[in-house]
Amino acid sequence: MTMNEKNVVCIQSSDARELHRAGWIIIDSSTIIENGYLEIKNGSILGVHKGMPKERSIDHGPGVLMPPLVNTHLHLELSALKNSLTVDKGFAFWVKQLLEKREALGEEKLIKEAQKAVRDLVKSGNLYVGDISTLGMIKSIIEDSTLNGVCFHEFLGSDIQPSFTQKNDAVSFSLAGHAPHTTSPQLLSALKNRTDLDGLPFSIHVAESDDESKFIYDKKGGWADFLTSRGIDWASWNIGLKTPVSYIADMGLLDPLTIAVHLLNVNDKDLETIARSKAKVCVCPRSNKNLHGKLPDIEKMIKKGIKPSLGTDSLASCDSLNVFDEMAFVQKHYPGLDPATIFSMGTINGARTLGVERLTGTLSKGKRAQFLYQSLTATNQKDLLERITSNE
Ligand SMILES: [Zn+2]
Structure with missing residues (x-):
């Protein structure tokens, strides 16, 4: 067990039968027990009960047990680029700086800071991640930690290279295409076909920057010139009069195993296309605000x-990797969203997005006995969720 400055304790249970009692238990955002306990055995949740346990139990206190x-x-x-990039000179400038500074830092520093970031994630109760890596150095760092989730090896450009994929209970290895305007349609389709074979999620940044939308709609502009200058022949790409979402939809990339990340520049029709396809969606509001000065709807x-x-x-575009902080930002900037919705975004929606909902996302029977205890007091269920999602 480790405790961080926000009084979050991460509990990863052994095989023994144990009872864990607390003032509140959040099974999911709409099923909350006041004064109850979790019964666990063989690393799984056997049941969630109301009242005081009659047998010996681990009493965590008046706070809350949650996924x-x-x-x-x-x-x-x-991670080594934390606080070192200028974010207010446009996205293209940010990417240029990022590549130069990452190169200058060297592999050892990148690894050291990634390891530190992993320790912070574990300590703060962010136990499941979808990590995107182009350099391939993160795989072993995550495997050596108690983090779970999916390591996505990300590709861009047009070279189709052999790549490793594997579906596992703890950490799966999958693939990502960088974005519709940086990655050839042939490569995107090849990556998607490969992850589909293993039933793994496929991740792609979509509709993030104005350059991306402009290029895919107009077939010209700064981005078109940039690709041409890099020797990338995009003449055969089926773009023009399309949005990034409609472009990848036409390519057949949208289905329940695809994670569309960002969706900042989208219209109603795009969102309807995404909803119909049942593709998963990830939003990164703090990063979007810093890099693009706007928020996803x-x-x-x-x-x-x-x-x-x-x-x-x-950490090159956001102050922390902690979803408690992201939930607090969402609560502050989206007054129309209730705390239960925000809590689901940080837990069960994330588990479904990474395809690990069988293991985590709620504290219901059969899920992995891996949960958080947060020390706080609350007067009722709404107040409880509000306190958690505001990260007070
Ligand atoms: Zn990203």
Whole structure:
């Protein structure tokens, strides 16, 4: 067990039969027990009960037991770039700086800071992650930690390379395409076909920057010139008069195993397309605010039937990788969202996004005996969720 400054304790139970009691138990955002206990055995939740246990139990106190948090989109390999990039000179400038500074830092520093970021994630109760890595150095760092989730090896450009995928209970290895405007349609389709074969999630940044939308709609502009200057022949790409979402939908990339990350520049039709496809969605509002000065329309996504999960992107564009902080930001900037919805975004929606809902996301029977205890007091269920999601 470890405790961080926000009084969050992470409990990963052994095989023994144990009873864990607390003032509140959040099974999921709409099923909350006041004064109850979890019964666990063989590393799984056997049941959740009301009242005081009659047998010997571990009494955590008046606070709350709840599912661990899920961060569905982060780039651990950029952790060494924390506070070192200018965010107010446009996205293209930010990407240029990022590549130069990452190169200058060297592998050892990148690894050291990624390891530190992993320790912080575990300590703060963010036990499931979807990590995006282009350099391939994060896989072993996550495997050596108690984090679970999916390591996505990310590709861009047009070279189709052999790649490793594997579905596991603890950490799965999958693939990601960087974005519709940076990655050839042939490569995107090849990556998606490969992850589909293993039933693994496939991740892609979609509709994040104005450059991306402009290029895919107009087939010209700064981004078109940039690709041409890099020797990337995009003449055969089926773009023009399309949005990033309609472009990847036409390509057949949208289905329940795809994670569309960001969706910042989208119209109603795009959101309806996403909802119909049942593709998973990850939003990273703090990163979007810092890099692009705007926020995704989460309320509209939910109205269209989408269940977004939360990501933080990297420490190069966001202050922390902690989903407690992301939930607090959402609570502050989206007054139309209730705390229960925000809590689901940080837990069960994230678990579904990464395809680990069988193991985590709620504290219901059969899920992994892995949960958080947060020391706080609350007067009722609404107050409880409000306190958790505001990260007071
Ligand atoms: Zn990202």
